[in-house]
Amino acid sequence: MLRLTKNVNGLNQQRTVKSMKNYSRLFLLHLIALFGVSIPSLAIDTNSSLKLQKGNFKILLSKNEMEPVKLAAKTLCKDFEKVMHYKPEIFQNTDDTQQIDIVIINEAVDNPLFQSRFIRPLDGFESHRVYCSPEEKRIYLHGKDMRGAIYAIYTFSELFLGVPPLWYFCSWEPQYKKQVEIKSSFDYFKKSPQVRYRAWFPNDTDLFKPWRRLSKENDELWLETMLRLKLNTVELEATVTYPDYKLNSQAALLRKYGLVLTSHHHVACNNNLMNWAGYWRKVRGVEPPELLLSNEKALIEFWQYSIETVCRNKQENLWQIAFRGVNDQPFWAAFSDAPKDDKERADIINRMIRIQLAMIKKATGEEDPFVRMTFYDELSDLLAKGYLQPPTGKNMLWTFVAGRRDHYPYDDLVSFDTTKQVKLGYYMNLQFTSTGAHLAPAEGPWKMEANYRYVNTRGPLTFSVVNAGNLREFVMEMSANARMMWDMQAYNTDSFLIDFCSQYFGQKYAEEVAKLYHDYYYAYWQQKPSEFPGMERQFIFQDLRYSRVFDQIGKRFSDFSPNPLYDIGFERVPGRSFRIDGNNQVDSLIAGMKKTAVRFEEVSQRCENLLKRLPKQDQRFFRDNLAAPCHYMAALSHSLYHFVSAYKEKESSKRAENLDIAIRRLEEARDALYDTQEGVFSTWYAGDSADGKFNIPAKLKLLRELRNKI
Structure with missing residues (x-):
């Protein structure tokens, strides 16, 4: 008997998936659930x-x-x-x-x-x-x-x-x-999807980007995969180029495959202020004017070129309006004449986004084009305070963002006035740039479902995007999201997972693999109790948080403090970077890693036992998508446990012993992942160095240098 815990509409429920007794009957039920085939059509x-x-x-x-x-x-x-x-x-x-x-x-x-x-x-x-x-x-x-x-x-x-x-x-x-x-008499029929725009956002592509350059297939087949999953939209960074009103090659690929283009949350009208100087030099042949709010006419000209570029290319585009800084930061970090008061700052944003919306309507000739605005970081805070007043309309998409660092409905969505004439969008990270999952999945499909169930109680969900990082690590979670966005009423994570495991690992082992997936996600250290009503696993310690601990403690390894961790840059909420409960970070980390390492190790051993029994053709994907990440997290947890123990230890011999184990365990974590490099993924981890987001080689170098000093 398989027991999977699930969160629906903020309530914790448990569903029991019974053992499969009759193969043909189960196949029939799965066909109905998977493909929407009506019962009469199966006669x-x-x-x-x-x-x-x-x-x-x-x-x-x-x-x-x-x-x-x-x-x-x-x-x-x-x-x-x-x-x-x-x-x-x-x-x-x-x-x-x-x-x-x-x-x-x-x-x-x-x-x-x-x-x-x-x-x-x-x-x-x-x-x-x-x-x-x-x-x-x-x-x-x-x-x-x-x-x-x-x-x-x-x-x-x-x-x-x-x-x-x-x-x-x-x-x-x-x-x-x-x-x-x-x-x-076969007749498969699928009605229109509930969520009109269903998107992936490849982000933090330190592994994906160099891999894509290796072949045409690597560069393009992820778009085919999206269409096979019945997704339809890709979120990209700025796509406008100079000086000839062209969109870049990434946008051209979307046109080739028939996908909708939309833009990242610091991109307005398919361009951002990182490209400000390029417009003035390459298009206008002049030195760029200073970024000042008083230079509003220059901003309008910049946006006008961008909007015209999209229209001339006949790009199917879900417009994004925004007013943010040069990079992923508030506009007041880039404009020297920006006000200091939050209310005044919001007033500036309110004005700029309405200018952009009016320009889009004029250029497209549409009275109500589909346009979205994303409430990320500072915009979310300003909206929650009531200062930000985004446009409304029947095709205006207010895109809320799961709480930063940890993924749950944030204050702006909770306080949203549901009487407003808008449709809703939701942006959720399956990975995260600086503190979330990266080399191994962590959020899981149950948490994804709980987030979207809540959003759907606040208004009609019309847009969804999941931040998918390098893609390969998150294909199961992204598949779950694709299924849910087509028909939220019919979707159930437990049922989806059985279907997924049946398709990729065989009917015979589906229930056992599904249980392993569940136990893998629930092995993560929950470093702080949940606060959002009914939300399981609201706060978890993903692998980039491990990475931050290695880096931050490594810098002060000879200077012990019970609370050595600090917030990373641009953190608007104190303590949000790690969210470790209690008043002693070191002791909490040691206790947390000790528990989570054992849990991951137990699931990892079960994965190894099952791997030997799976049909040969299913073994590689099982290893790559579940067994290897589980082994990686087990070894990584052991490594961090011994690293932090060494930091706390005063006696040199015991400190050295702990560092030796930390090094050995981190090498084991590396090997668990790197050993999955074969076939089309033979160089997948080439990007996990230099500018890699985790950079295991750099962590090993740090530990060895610390060990050599003892």
């Missing part, structure tokens, strides 16, 4: 079906089709080639052959294939359907619009070719199929 006449075999089928696609749909169709052909060792051709019209037609329909384009009387109805935007029409010898992959068609294509590939959404990340090995059979 299949086993004597009637279309059988795809080498050479007996082709793909039909309108000559008017959009380029991203064409790309997805070509990818489907590659999927067939991997699985059936046969690559079908794509045709623009039908003929009189006896071949089976796989017909791709996008209702947003003129398509003569759409005239058939066998076409079935769809819902609104992005809805899609996969169904069989035996009378015509056709299989329809049918979408309401461009992305609906793309989702239909990848749905077919997943259901009938067995290509999982995370195939590039999970070391998937194709299972050869001589024949693919589609029952005549």
